[in-house]
Amino acid sequence: MENDGTVSDGQLFARMRDHWQRIDPVPADLVDRMVAAVAVEDLTREYALLTLVEGAELAAVRGETDTATLQFSDGKTSVLLHVSATDQGGRRVDGWVDAAPLAIRLVHADREWAAEAGENGRFAFDEVTPGVVRLRLVVKDDVGEMREFETPQFEV
Structure with missing residues (x-):
């Protein structure tokens, strides 16, 4: 007192x-x-499910076919990616997301690419530098709340 x-x-x-x-x-x-x-x-978040859709022979983009199809899911959001080599030596990453994306970024160690989602959640990144990347999205869920979706690292 x-x-x-x-x-x-x-x-x-x-x-x-x-x-x-x-x-x-x-x-x-x-x-x-x-x-x-x-x-x-x-x-x-860190270990979103990663599955190779087209088989083990496509696991590395630098393989004979220079293409890979990857699917990531955390149980709420799923992303399908198709990675292919470009004539200039880079990579093209085409993607589709089943949620409403507000921001889409492909992150490399020292660089970041941004994309806008089109109809049906389609997006693309042109001339990505080969190496290890990670996809980061901000999406709206079923009830309209924003949340972050991030894939594990993968090689393009």
């Missing part, structure tokens, strides 16, 4: 904290559940 008989802010907050700890204590497993929820969210 202060000299004039009033309660200090610190004392008031301590009383409130004690009161709520008695009436509505924090569940014992709350911290563990929150850590698990955050870890699952990070895994979902």
Whole structure:
């Protein structure tokens, strides 16, 4: 208490904290559940499902056919990519997304390409430098909320 008989802010907050700890204590497993929820969210983002649609022989774009088709999904959003070599030595990446994209970026170590989605979620990147890239999208989900979709790294 202060000299004039009033309660200090610190004392008031301590009383409130004690009161709520008695009436509505924090569940014992709350911290563990929150850590698990955050870890699952990070895994979902970092390790979106990657499947090769056209078979193992197309796994590397630099193979004999110089094309690959990749599909990524996190259970809510799916992206299909077709990667092909260009005459100039770069790569063309054609893509389709099944959600409403607000932003589409293809990220290389030191460079980034942007694309706009057309009809049916189609987008493309021209003359991408060969190497390891990652696709990043901001999409609207079924209820209109924005969320980020990011693929694992893959080679073009």
